[in-house]
Every structure is written in structure tokens, then in C-alpha cells.
Amino acid sequence: MNLRAPSGTPPPAGAEFAGKRLDLVALASEICDRYHHEFDDEHDRYGDAGAEWCRHDNRWLLAWAVDDALGATDLGEQVAWLTRVLHGRGFPVERLARDLEIAADVITERLGEGGAPVSERLRTAAASVSVPES
Amino acid sequence: MDQEGSGLKDQGKRNGTPRRATDSLAAALADEYLDRLLAADRQGADEVIDRALRGGIEPAAIHVLVIGAAMENIGRLWEVDKITVADEHLATAISHQVLIRLIEALHTAAPGSRENVLLAAIEGQHHVLGLRMVADVLEGAGYNVLYLGPDVPVDSLRDFAAQHNPVVTGLSYAVPLNVNNLAESVFAVREAAPMTRVMLGGRAAPRDLGATGIPWIASSLDVLDRVRRLIDEPPLEIPALFHVLRTKLAHTPEPVEQQTAELEVAERLANIAAQSSEISREYARRAETYRDLSLRDPVTDLANRRAFDDKIHSHTRDSAGQGALLLIDVDEFKYVNDTFGHDEGDRQLVLVAHAIADTVRPNDFCARIGGDEFAVLLPVATLREAHEVGERVRRAVAERADRPLTVSVGATPVTSDARATLMAVDEALYAAKSAGRDTVIASGLNIVANGNGNGGGESDGARTDIGAGGSSGVSKVARARSNAGVGSDTAADAGAGADVDARAESDSGESGSIYVSMSRLQVSKQRADELVEAFRRRAGLVDGADGFLGLEVWQSDRDEGEVLMVSHWQNRDAFKAYMKSGEHQESHGRIDPDLKAAIKLMRLEHMHTYKVVAT
Numbered sequence: 001m002n003l004r005a006p007s008g009t010p011p012p013a014g015a016e017f018a019g020k021r022l023d024l025v026a027l028a029s030e031i032c033d034r035y036h037h038e039f040d041d042e043h044d045r046y047g048d049a050g051a052e053w054c055r056h057d058n059r060w061l062l063a064w065a066v067d068d069a070l071g072a073t074d075l076g077e078q079v080a081w082l083t084r085v086l087h088g089r090g091f092p093v094e095r096l097a098r099d100l101e102i103a104a105d106v107i108t109e110r111l112g113e114g115g116a117p118v119s120e121r122l123r124t125a126a127a128s129v130s131v132p133e134s
Numbered sequence: 135m136d137q138e139g140s141g142l143k144d145q146g147k148r149n150g151t152p153r154r155a156t157d158s159l160a161a162a163l164a165d166e167y168l169d170r171l172l173a174a175d176r177q178g179a180d181e182v183i184d185r186a187l188r189g190g191i192e193p194a195a196i197h198v199l200v201i202g203a204a205m206e207n208i209g210r211l212w213e214v215d216k217i218t219v220a221d222e223h224l225a226t227a228i229s230h231q232v233l234i235r236l237i238e239a240l241h242t243a244a245p246g247s248r249e250n251v252l253l254a255a256i257e258g259q260h261h262v263l264g265l266r267m268v269a270d271v272l273e274g275a276g277y278n279v280l281y282l283g284p285d286v287p288v289d290s291l292r293d294f295a296a297q298h299n300p301v302v303t304g305l306s307y308a309v310p311l312n313v314n315n316l317a318e319s320v321f322a323v324r325e326a327a328p329m330t331r332v333m334l335g336g337r338a339a340p341r342d343l344g345a346t347g348i349p350w351i352a353s354s355l356d357v358l359d360r361v362r363r364l365i366d367e368p369p370l371e372i373p374a375l376f377h378v379l380r381t382k383l384a385h386t387p388e389p390v391e392q393q394t395a396e397l398e399v400a401e402r403l404a405n406i407a408a409q410s411s412e413i414s415r416e417y418a419r420r421a422e423t424y425r426d427l428s429l430r431d432p433v434t435d436l437a438n439r440r441a442f443d444d445k446i447h448s449h450t451r452d453s454a455g456q457g458a459l460l461l462i463d464v465d466e467f468k469y470v471n472d473t474f475g476h477d478e479g480d481r482q483l484v485l486v487a488h489a490i491a492d493t494v495r496p497n498d499f500c501a502r503i504g505g506d507e508f509a510v511l512l513p514v515a516t517l518r519e520a521h522e523v524g525e526r527v528r529r530a531v532a533e534r535a536d537r538p539l540t541v542s543v544g545a546t547p548v549t550s551d552a553r554a555t556l557m558a559v560d561e562a563l564y565a566a567k568s569a570g571r572d573t574v575i576a577s578g579l580n581i582v583a584n585g586n587g588n589g590g591g592e593s594d595g596a597r598t599d600i601g602a603g604g605s606s607g608v609s610k611v612a613r614a615r616s617n618a619g620v621g622s623d624t625a626a627d628a629g630a631g632a633d634v635d636a637r638a639e640s641d642s643g644e645s646g647s648i649y650v651s652m653s654r655l656q657v658s659k660q661r662a663d664e665l666v667e668a669f670r671r672r673a674g675l676v677d678g679a680d681g682f683l684g685l686e687v688w689q690s691d692r693d694e695g696e697v698l699m700v701s702h703w704q705n706r707d708a709f710k711a712y713m714k715s716g717e718h719q720e721s722h723g724r725i726d727p728d729l730k731a732a733i734k735l736m737r738l739e740h741m742h743t744y745k746v747v748a749t
Binding site: 009012064070071073074078081084085087089 | 215310312340379
């Protein structure tokens with residue numbers, strides 16, 4: 001598949017939550033490393049651009065999760081939108097659900113109890129992912 | 135392309151959220167509009183909107199139920215990979231241009247002393263179609279909309295708010311990109327303009343916003359009500375939520391990584407598409423601005439002559455016989471310009487413009503149509519109401535002026551003939567000027583003399599002896615009686631004898647009436663002479679044996695000034711009926727005792743007989 005590199009508005013590089021600065025670039029990279037370890041077929045299918053999209057999307061997902069915890073957005077709505085976009089392009093959305101679970105794990109490990117509001121939102125969002133009605 | 139477009143549209147429907155369009159016509163037109171967008175058919179999109187207007191759908195509803203519904207489906211089609219980002223940008227650009235067709239229909243209020251409303255999409259936000267709709271609705275309702283468009287940096291927003299001190303600031307946040315910018319923008323405008331009321335809009339409402347009290351504008355349909363309520367209330371404190379959001383670290387994007395040549399080309403193409411769309415938006419906005427400027431008087435901010443000409447012709451064409459027209463002229467304006475200079479002259483013109491704009495109703499149309507001449511179209515007023523508006527304007531100017539400044543006002547009913555209406559109102563204004571200025575004359579008479587008066591009208595004090603000749607010489611068609619009094623319905627009715635057949639030239643049925651008012655200072659015999667003569671000339675009356683004209687001075691119901699009433703009776707019986715009327719006595723009972731003698735004398739000295747025929 002000839003996938004293009006991410007375009008559009010770049011995702012945030014950082015955020016702050018519970019008094020801690022979150023390096024979203026580093027966190028997204030770690031999430032994607034674990035994700036690709038589980039789904040090692042993706043590089044063959046999507047190439048390097050697929051890895052870039054993974055980091056791109058995960059930075060957005062983390063930023064939205066933080067915003068949700070602050071009352072500034074609804075992560076569930078954003079994930080539902082991303083699910084429709086990915087499904088429309090033939091991406092298996094159950095992998096998005098798994099990606100969100102991995103993201104929740106990484107947040108828990110890096111932020112401890114203080115990151116619970118964010119990781120809980122990521123897990124809730126993971127559970128909500130389903131194939132959109134066509 | 136049509137077939138493909140329809141297929142895509144259906145795909146969009148299946149994948150989209152339920153339509154908000156409940157009106158069947160709007161829903162059908164939304165489908166057609168979507169087809170036209172998918173076919174990149176700008177002209178076809180225009181035609182759909184024209185049909186929506188002709189179908190009676192309110193412009194703000196067209197925003198939401200036709201354009202908004204179609205654009206929502208455009209977004210859905212991109213989500214399911216049926217159209218490209220460039221297709222979506224093109225649809226947006228077309229819709230921006232189509233919105234221009236709704237501008238005229240949205241304008242329901244006369245410009246005037248309008249309040250500033252600042253609208254901007256915050257830094258990082260580029261989706262402004264909805265914001266543009268909100269701007270158009272507010273501008274149409276008479277607000278002075280300061281529209282800054284997309285991606286407005288926080289510092290720019292702060293500077294602009296400080297400079298213009300808007301009463302309301304609307305910030306758009308359409309995509310959940312950087313809520314920190316939203317919070318910073320809210321603080322910036324409130325720090326720069328502490329009294330500004332903040333409202334937010336766009337699709338990415340902060341989840342907990344509802345509890346803060348800051349309104350979130352869902353669409354152009356509810357913005358007017360929101361803004362009115364906001365203005366009526368003091369500004370809210372900035373909620374705690376925004377303090378929390380402000381503490382977030384700025385979402386600084388990392389530098390764009392170096393990409394392969396192929397990806398760079400793709401990126402460049404995408405940017406070109408986006409820029410094309412942005413240019414189209416800018417042109418659309420600029421076209422609106424230029425159009426607005428071409429129709430607005432730069433000194434007073436009222437509509438200009440061109441706008442007035444458009445308005446009076448469309449009104450006479452579409453609403454024949456409805457409403458009234460005022461023509462207002464500043465008295466001795468040349469003296470102001472020559473003595474105090476043109477800057478002072480402009481200041482006085484602005485004062486008059488504000489007095490007019492503050493006096494009329496929202497749906498009335500005010501314009502400066504010449505150097506010191508203004509016009510006001512009252513779309514639903516009777517002649518009596520038109521006179522009252524003119525009188526309010528006359529008083530407002532005199533009260534507000536910091537140097538002697540007066541206006542003369544003519545008014546006439548609107549007919550189906552714009553040219554005839556303009557000539558009639560010009561004659562009424564001329565009569566007001568001839569009567570000594572600082573005068574309001576509202577006249578619906580359209581009677582010409584047969585030029586064969588017999589010299590009646592002797593002033594011997596015996597009113598019943600004046601106007602001998604009865605009605606025998608008067609054409610039945612022209613059996614007109616002009617009789618009215620300002621602020622006194624009963625006076626107008628009192629003289630309507632059984633044989634009086636008021637001829638109505640306009641559909642308002644008031645063409646046979648004339649209303650006159652002027653300031654107390656002008657109530658003198660000389661003024662009365664001039665007024666009666668002006669009336670006679672205006673109505674084309676000559677002395678004759680078939681009726682007579684009388685001038686009365688009544689104490690106004692208001693605190694100051696008098697009302698001069700010119701009446702014309704076509705025969706003795708009608709006049710007698712008027713004189714015997716209890717209403718007449720009651721009216722005269724209100725006359726200032728100090729003026730009674732003079733008034734009586736004036737009445738007796740200014741009865742004229744005349745002969746009338748139909749026009």
C-alpha cells in the first residue's frame with residue numbers, strides 16, 4: 001500500500017497533567033513500539049509511513065485523553081470519529097482498540113496513580129471501539 | 135459526474151449522522167445542494183439557494199438546514215474515503231461564495247448606532263464556514279460585526295479587542311486541536327475589553343463548558359437570541375474551567391520532519407488545494423465587504439443613495455401601496471459648512487444620522503441620499519405613523535444638537551410607482567421648507583386644480599359663510615376631503631361628514647390626509663400664511679367655490695409644541711358636521727389659553743375655497 005506520510009495539523013508535542021509534564025512524542029513512540037511488536041505485519045502493509053501515522057495518531061489520542069480529564073473535550077467522540085476514518089480506509093478497528101489499551105498501560109506506568117484519570121479514559125475509549133454501521 | 139455524485143451522496147447518508155433538516159423542502163434542497171457540491175457546480179449551488187429563498191425558508195435556516203446539512207455529509211464522505219481533502223476544501227469554498235446570495239435577505243435592520251460584535255476563529259482553527267454564517271446573521275440584524283476570520287493569534291485578538299471594545303466577542307473552536315489557545319483567547323479578550331460578553335461556538339465544545347454559563351452557539355439560528363440576552367446581562371466571570379485549561383502547556387507542534395520527494399509533492403498539492411480554498415473564502419468575504427462598502431455612506435454609516443434606490447424600487451415593486459417614505463433635510467446646512475467648516479458639517483450630519491437611526495424601528499430603512507438629505511423607508515407604517523416618526527426625528531435632532539440645528543421632514547405614502555412616490559415626498563418636504571423649516575408635513579394628497587377658482591374664501595369671521603357653492607361643481611370621483619390632525623384620530627374623523635368620500639390614491643387609504651407639525655416658535659401668522667400657501671400649492675388647489683381650506687393650531691398631546699392642522703372640506707355640510715362635533719370641541723379644549731385668540735384669528739383668516747378634480 002502506497003501510504004502517504006501524515007499531513008494536516010501536527011499533533012501536540014507536550015501536555016501537562018497532575019503537575020507533570022507529559023512528553024507526548026516519547027509516550028507515543030513507546031506506545032507504537034509495543035503496538036508494532038504485537039502487530040508485526042503492519043510494516044509490510046503500511047511501510048514507514050504507517051509507523052509515522054501511528055505516532056501521529058497516538059499523540060492526538062493522548063492529548064485528547066488529557067483534555068477529556070480536564071473537561072475540555074470528549075475522548076469518546078474523537079475516538080468514534082477516528083474509528084470511522086480508519087474503517088473507511090480499510091484499517092481493522094479492533095487494532096485501534098488494542099492501541100488504546102496499550103496507551104493506557106503506558107500512561108499508568110509513567111504517571112502512576114496521578115495518571116489514573118487519563119488511563120481510565122483511554123481504557124473506556126478502547127472498550128467503545130466497534131465497527132461503524134455502514 | 136451526476137451519477138457518481140448521487141452515489142456518493144447516498145453513501146454519505148448511510149454513514150452520516152441523522153439529518154438535522156426536518157423541513158421537507160429544506161431537506162430536498164440539501165440533497166440537491168450536496169449534488170451540486172459534489173459536481174463542483176457553483177452556479178447550480180447558487181440556484182438551489184435561490185430556490186430555497188423563493189420557497190420562503192429563512193436565510194438562517196438555509197444556513198443550517200440546506201448548506202450546513204450538505205456540508206455535514208461532505209465531511210462524512212471524506213471520513214469514509216469517498217472524496218479527498220481537496221474535494222472537501224472545494225465544497226467549503228463554493229459554500230463560502232454561495233453565502234453571498236443570502237446577504238441581502240439577511241439584512242432586516244437599518245444600520246445606525248450599532249454595537250460592536252467581534253467574531254474570530256482562535257489561533258490554529260481554520261474552519262470558519264459556521265462563523266461566517268453567524269457573522270452574516272448578526273450583521274443583517276444591525277450589529278457592527280468585526281469579523282477576523284480564521285487562525286487569529288491570541289495577541290492579535292487582544293489588541294483588536296482593546297481597540298474596538300466589542301460588547302460581545304464570539305470565539306470559534308471547531309476542531310479539538312488546542313484548548314489552551316481557547317482559554318488564552320478568552321482571557322485575552324476579557325483583559326483587553328473587561329465588559330465584553332464572551333460566547334463560544336464551533337463543533338469542539340469543551341465537555342464541561344455547559345456548567346460554566348458561557349454560552350455555546352450551536353448555529354446561526356440561535357445566535358441572535360443569545361446575543362440579545364448577553365447584552366442585557368453583565369459579563370460573566372471567567373469560569374474556573376478556563377483557569378485550569380490555561381495552565382496546560384502549550385501544544386507546541388514539533389518541527390515537520392524531512393520527507394521524501396514524493397511525499398513533498400503530495401504535501402505541496404494538498405497545500406495548494408487548501409490555499410485555493412482559502413483564497414476563495416477571502417474573495418467571498420472581500421466581495422461582501424466591497425458590496426457593503428459600495429452601499430454604505432462613509433460619513434454617517436447609513437445606507438447610501440445607491441442602496442436607497444435599490445430599496446425603494448424593490449419595495450414599491452414587491453409591496454405596492456405599503457408603508458411610507460420620509461425625506462429629511464437639514465435646515466440651513468450650507469451655513470454650517472460655510473461658517474464652521476466641513477469637518478463640523480460632517481459632525482452635524484452624523485448627529486442627524488444617529489438621531490434618525492435611534493428613532494426608527496429595526497425594520498425601517500435609513501439612508502443618506504444627498505449632501506444633507508436623508509430618507510427613511512417605513513415598510514409597514516401608515517401616514518399618521520410616518521408623521522409621528524418624522525416628528526420624533528425633528529425633536530431628536532433639536533434636542534441633541536449642541537448648536538442650533540433643525541431639520542425639515544416630508545412624508546408620503548408609498549405607492550406602486552417609485553418615481554411618483556419620490557416626487558410626492560419631495561413636494562411634502564418642499565412644503566415643510568416653505569412653511570418655515572423645522573417642520574414636518576406628511577401628506578397623501580394627490581389632487582390637482584382645474585385652475586378655475588372663483589375667488590371665494592373671504593375672511594369675514596363667519597365660517598359658515600366661507601366656501602359657498604356646495605359640492606355641485608365637484609367631480610364625484612374627486613369628492614375628496616383632506617382632514618387630519620397630528621396626535622388626534624378623533625379630529626381626523628370628526629370632519630368626515632356623511633357625504634365625504636375620501637379618495638385614496640395609495641393603497642394605504644390615507645392619500646387624502648395631511649399632517650403638519652412644527653415647533654412652538656414658528657406658530658405665527660406669517661408661518662400660518664406660508665403653511666396654508668404651501669399646502670395649497672402642494673395639493674394643487676386653487677381658490678374656488680366648492681370647498682374650503684382651514685388651518686387650526688392645536689395644543690399637542692406632548693409636552694411641547696403645537697400641531698398645525700390643515701383641513702379641507704368639500705362642502706358646507708361637511709364643515710358644519712365638523713364644527714358641531716363634540717370631538718372638535720374636546721380638541722379645542724386642549725388649546726393653550728394664551729394662544730386661543732390668535733388661533734381663532736388664524737383659523738378665520740386662513741380659510742380658502744377651491745375647486746378640485748381627480749388626477
